[in-house]
Amino acid sequence: MQIKIEELKKSFADALALAGSAEALEALRVEYLGKKGHVAGLMSQLRFAEDKKVAGQLINGLKTYVEGEIERAGEELRAAAIAAKVRSAKKYNPTLRFPEEHGSYHPITLATREVEEVFISMGFTIENYDEIVDDYKCFEALNIPKHHPARDMQDTYYLDNGQLLKTHTSAAQNYIMKKYGAPLRAIFPGRCFRNESTDACHENTFFQLEGMMIDENISISNLIYFMKTMLSEVFHRDVKVRLRPGFFPFVEPGFELDISCEICGGEGCPSCKNSGWLELCPCGMIHPNVLREGGIDTEKYSGFAFGLGLTRLAMMKYGVKDIRDFNSGNLKALSQFESI
Numbered sequence: 110m111q112i113k114i115e116e117l118k119k120s121f122a123d124a125l126a127l128a129g130s131a132e133a134l135e136a137l138r139v140e141y142l143g144k145k146g147h148v149a150g151l152m153s154q155l156r157f158a159e160d161k162k163v164a165g166q167l168i169n170g171l172k173t174y175v176e177g178e179i180e181r182a183g184e185e186l187r188a189a190a191i192a193a194k195v196r197s198a199k200k201y202n203p204t205l206r207f208p209e210e211h212g213s214y215h216p217i218t219l220a221t222r223e224v225e226e227v228f229i230s231m232g233f234t235i236e237n238y239d240e241i242v243d244d245y246k247c248f249e250a251l252n253i254p255k256h257h258p259a260r261d262m263q264d265t266y267y268l269d270n271g272q273l274l275k276t277h278t279s280a281a282q283n284y285i286m287k288k289y290g291a292p293l294r295a296i297f298p299g300r301c302f303r304n305e306s307t308d309a310c311h312e313n314t315f316f317q318l319e320g321m322m323i324d325e326n327i328s329i330s331n332l333i334y335f336m337k338t339m340l341s342e343v344f345h346r347d348v349k350v351r352l353r354p355g356f357f358p359f360v361e362p363g364f365e366l367d368i369s370c371e372i373c374g375g376e377g378c379p380s381c382k383n384s385g386w387l388e389l390c391p392c393g394m395i396h397p398n399v400l401r402e403g404g405i406d407t408e409k410y411s412g413f414a415f416g417l418g419l420t421r422l423a424m425m426k427y428g429v430k431d432i433r434d435f436n437s438g439n440l441k442a443l444s445q446f447e448s449i
């Protein structure tokens with residue numbers, strides 16, 4: 110019996126070494142421990158009580174051995190399966206660099222951030238405002254009543270409900286005055302829309318950044334100081350500008366602030382419509398009617414406002430010859446800018 114058991118142990122060990130799956134292990138278990146397996150077969154051969162006592166212990170030893178080995182081999186298989194899964198899974202490695210193609214900031218975003226930083230350092234807050242507004246906010250609250258000729262300069266897209274896509278960031282002036290009252294210093298960048306034909310310096314969708322400062326004793330010299338500071342900080346170099354009278358119903362007096370074309374050095378090119386100058390940032394002292402409409406006490410307070418053409422600023426700052434490139438989605442051109 111002992112010899113038989115030793116033989117069975119050896120053949121079991123050989124078979125176990127080849128069993129590489131849970132199914133193979135189960136087959137082995139049935140072969141040795143099943144109802145008709147080797148262990149049961151050996152037991153059934155024992156006839157006498159004496160045999161059962163001595164040989165039974167040996168057969169039980171074989172049974173315990175087979176059970177233990179199958180259990181151990183099962184554990185090993187499960188552990189190997191988990192290890193293989195972990196190996197094949199993609200691992201997070203904090204030291205890995207991002208792949209090179211991961212996009213870049215849009216130049217308008219970069220220009221906006223630079224201007225925002227300059228004004229934040231001078232105590233201005235940044236406000237956000239809607240793109241769809243009503244006639245009151247875009248025109249009437251700005252001293253542009255219905256049928257005023259100034260409306261001709263800013264045709265836009267109207268919705269069926271009478272609302273419109275805002276033509277300028279000035280549309281937020283009334284809302285911000287009512288929200289904060291005086292004194293206030295705020296800038297508010299935003300997308301503007303105009304129904305007009307496009308060329309190298311005109312888009313139908315472009316960005317402006319409006320600024321407003323209302324306090325006691327605000328004068329034109331404050332306005333000029335803030336405009337000069339903004340331009341020198343944003344361009345990091347001296348840029349040639351000129352201030353000339355300009356008409357906007359919501360400021361009095363009003364000015365046009367033009368920049369000498371950075372593309373042609375002021376000689377004249379399609380980017381500046383051959384004039385050598387580009388209208389960049391109209392501004393002026395806020396009209397008392399507009400202040401009153403915003404709930405500001407005009408006896409005590411005055412203020413200035415400006416409407417910086419952000420998209421044109423980006424043109425001049427980055428040397429983009431055609432304003433239409435900004436909305437083109439041309440990734441080759443846009444990916445030259447600071448990456449994310």
Ligand code: FA5
Pocket residue numbers: 276277278279303305310311312313315317319357360363388389390391392393414415416417418419420421432
């Ligand atoms: C206005 O929109 C006034 N709201 C600006 C203002 C604010 C004046 C506060 C006084 C006080 P204007 O239409 O000129 O003004 O536009 C302002 C600037 O936006 C322009 O100088 C130009 O830089 C830019 N801009 C205007 N139209 C376009 C266009 N179609 N495409 C690209 N930029 C434009």
